Amino acid sequence: MKKLIMSLALALAMVVTAQAGDLVTIKGNTEGRSYHKSLYEEGCNYCHPGSPKKQVTDAACVDCHGQINDIEITKHLKMPEANPHKSVHYNQGASCLACHAEHTRKAPVCSECHRTWFDKM
Amino acid sequence: MQSRRKFLKLGAGAAIGGLAVASLPKTAAAHPSDETAWDETVDVIVIGSGFAGLSAALNAKRKKLGSILVLEKMQVIGGNSAINGGWFAVPKNPIQLSQGILDDSPEELVNDQMIAGRGMANKEILTKVANRALDAYQMCIDAGVEFRKDFNIQVGGHNKARAIRTKHGTGGDITTKLYEAGRREGVEYRLQHYIEDFVRVGDKIEGVVVRRGYRFPDQGTGELVRIKANKAVICASGGFARDMKLRAVVDPSLDPTLDCTNHLGATGEVMLSAAANGALPIHLNMIQTGHWGSPDEGGFGWSNALLSIGWHEGISVSVLSGKRYMDERTDRLTASTAIMNNRYSDGSPAYPLVFFNYNDHPDDDRVVRALRDEMAWKVDSLEQLASKFNVPLDALKKTVKEYNEHVAQGTDPDFGRKMDTAKVLKAPFVVSRIWPKVHYCMGGLKTDADGRVLDARTMSPIKNFYAAGEVTGGVHGQTRLSSCSCLETLTMGFIISEAIKANA
Numbered sequence: 001m002k003k004l005i006m007s008l009a010l011a012l013a014m015v016v017t018a019q020a021g022d023l024v025t026i027k028g029n030t031e032g033r034s035y036h037k038s039l040y041e042e043g044c045n046y047c048h049p050g051s052p053k054k055q056v057t058d059a060a061c062v063d064c065h066g067q068i069n070d071i072e073i074t075k076h077l078k079m080p081e082a083n084p085h086k087s088v089h090y091n092q093g094a095s096c097l098a099c100h101a102e103h104t105r106k107a108p109v110c111s112e113c114h115r116t117w118f119d120k121m
Numbered sequence: 122m123q124s125r126r127k128f129l130k131l132g133a134g135a136a137i138g139g140l141a142v143a144s145l146p147k148t149a150a151a152h153p154s155d156e157t158a159w160d161e162t163v164d165v166i167v168i169g170s171g172f173a174g175l176s177a178a179l180n181a182k183r184k185k186l187g188s189i190l191v192l193e194k195m196q197v198i199g200g201n202s203a204i205n206g207g208w209f210a211v212p213k214n215p216i217q218l219s220q221g222i223l224d225d226s227p228e229e230l231v232n233d234q235m236i237a238g239r240g241m242a243n244k245e246i247l248t249k250v251a252n253r254a255l256d257a258y259q260m261c262i263d264a265g266v267e268f269r270k271d272f273n274i275q276v277g278g279h280n281k282a283r284a285i286r287t288k289h290g291t292g293g294d295i296t297t298k299l300y301e302a303g304r305r306e307g308v309e310y311r312l313q314h315y316i317e318d319f320v321r322v323g324d325k326i327e328g329v330v331v332r333r334g335y336r337f338p339d340q341g342t343g344e345l346v347r348i349k350a351n352k353a354v355i356c357a358s359g360g361f362a363r364d365m366k367l368r369a370v371v372d373p374s375l376d377p378t379l380d381c382t383n384h385l386g387a388t389g390e391v392m393l394s395a396a397a398n399g400a401l402p403i404h405l406n407m408i409q410t411g412h413w414g415s416p417d418e419g420g421f422g423w424s425n426a427l428l429s430i431g432w433h434e435g436i437s438v439s440v441l442s443g444k445r446y447m448d449e450r451t452d453r454l455t456a457s458t459a460i461m462n463n464r465y466s467d468g469s470p471a472y473p474l475v476f477f478n479y480n481d482h483p484d485d486d487r488v489v490r491a492l493r494d495e496m497a498w499k500v501d502s503l504e505q506l507a508s509k510f511n512v513p514l515d516a517l518k519k520t521v522k523e524y525n526e527h528v529a530q531g532t533d534p535d536f537g538r539k540m541d542t543a544k545v546l547k548a549p550f551v552v553s554r555i556w557p558k559v560h561y562c563m564g565g566l567k568t569d570a571d572g573r574v575l576d577a578r579t580m581s582p583i584k585n586f587y588a589a590g591e592v593t594g595g596v597h598g599q600t601r602l603s604s605c606s607c608l609e610t611l612t613m614g615f616i617i618s619e620a621i622k623a624n625a
Contacts, residue, residue, distance in 0.1 A: 055313075055333075055334030055342075055343065055344075078493075079493075087293070088289040088291055088293045088294060088297070089197075089199065089203040089204055089291060089293035089296075089297075090197045090198060090199060090203060090293065090296075090297065091293075091297040091300075091301070092297070092300070092301060092304075093170075093197060093198025093199060093203075093296070093297060093300045093310075094196065094197045094198070095196040095197065095312050095313070097196050097313075097336075098195075098196035098197050109196065109197055111419075112384065112385060112419045112420065113204065113418065113419035113420035113421075113422065114419070114494065115417075115418060115419055115494070115495075116493075116494050116495050117494070
């Protein structure tokens with residue numbers, strides 16, 4: 001099943017260039033990303049192995065999306081240097097969670113200083 | 122002596138506070154010295170992943186000290202070093218030599234630092250650090266760090282051009298490469314690991330209690346685990362300029378309205394935990410402030426660069442009066458004080474303006490970036506300037522008219538400013554707002570010249586306990602010179618790993 005999900009996700013990723021999508025209601029009060037809907041059919045286990053209360057690690061993201069430097073950004077960037085996936089400050093040393101959240105919109109870590117470069121994601 | 126007692130008390134208070142808020146799991150709380158309570162054992166634990174932590178970890182690995190674990194509380198590697206300006210002082214660096222500057226030496230650098238330290242700096246440590254500058258430089262080059270070609274300049278307080286700068290003008294050029302080198306060589310790094318406490322048994326630090334899966338700044342996140350370090354715990358957790366409470370305690374003169382150039386995680390809890398376990402904190406009230414900050418951007422930002430034009434060619438006016446209020450080229454402290462006198466009646470900051478002629482610098486990087494990132498604006502007239510920032514127009518017009526006359530005369534009867542670089546002001550203008558920012562903590566944990574943390578009660582090293590970088594105190598004294606933090610942090614990685622090797 002995991003393999004199937006992964007290949008589905010990968011296929012999806014190729015079509016829609018790896019965007020996790022908008023925030024939509026998944027179940028009850030839980031919101032999640034539209035492109036992750038199929039993952040939720042399995043419960044929370046895919047990202048939170050063992051228990052929904054367990055801390056998510058980057059592994060959950062990297063499994064489908066790949067490593068940070070390999071993920072192309074298709075959104076409009078303010079300028080080429082403002083590419084957070086090839087950041088001069090962090091490069092590989094950034095967790096996906098520094099900028100992305102699954103259940104809520106989040107301000108990327110870069111916007112702490114570069115206030116006009118990035119929107120909440 | 123009295124302040125030492127005060128710090129010990131503060132440390133104890135912090136420890137009790139820490140225990141009260143934390144819900145320690147049974148294994149962690151009930152048997153602090155029970156070896157079976159460890160969740161994990163490594164050889165060396167490094168706390169923090171800025172220059173000091175990255176260099177210490179890499180050098181420890183290269184010294185074959187065994188398994189090296191770096192714990193970083195944030196979700197990114199690099200701490201404040203990743204966002205700093207990337208200046209690096211290296212006496213006798215190859216670019217300096219190619220410029221024909223052959224009379225520099227580690228001693229020359231130390232002399233400059235001792236002057237800046239105003240009698241409070243540590244010559245032994247500074248000398249040891251300066252003597253390893255080329256080693257640290259070479260470590261960077263070997264890791265693939267790129268510095269600006271043919272760029273080596275003299276920065277404030279130095280008597281020689283000896284500061285090189287990274288290609289992109291940020292320490293991230295160094296942190297990313299040292300991190301990647303460490304990964305290749307087997308250093309393990311973990312993000313979101315917050316140091317809850319140290320485990321001290323007798324005169325030795327045996328390990329740490331860590332909040333794993335911590336999400337800054339939420340203290341309720343993550344779970345507590347205990348990690349033992351066979352050979353060393355290296356504290357490289359950085360400064361505390363973002364810790365508003367601690368800042369106010371150690372230096373009440375630091376205005377609470379001052380923002381900070383540091384990343385959000387520059388809070389002092391690791392240093393306080395170390396103090397609670399006996400480490401001696403010194404010089405905590407010595408905190409460096411920059412008067413060149415902009416309230417319209419985060420961190421260090423572009424303001425400093427923009428004002429290198431503004432202070433010289435333009436003027437600074439109060440939005441309250443439309444008048445100049447200081448010599449724009451005065452020293453940091455005088456300028457900070459004058460700037461902060463600008464307040465509304467409720468005490469909130471009335472950010473003064475700095476403006477200069479747009480047409481003199483339309484393509485200048487400093488201007489282009491500032492306008493692009495909306496921390497400065499182009500205005501076409503004094504009318505537009507006055508209405509945008511709510512400045513009394515008539516007073517503003519009078520100020521500019523009088524100032525322009527002073528420029529023509531080459532004197533400033535109002536504030537005695539040196540007018541050799543001043544220009545007659547003529548719209549359109551580049552205008553920005555200013556307010557000082559807190560920049561660097563000179564104080565921190567007292568160490569010996571090998572980076573071993575001293576016990577406040579015995580003044581001798583606490584076994585297995587080392588510290589490097591901004592978390593340490595007493596190295597720079599009253600003020601640290603630009604480009605010398607990078608040097609100190611990177612070289613201490615060599616010095617500490619050698620000390621661990623010798624002690625192990």
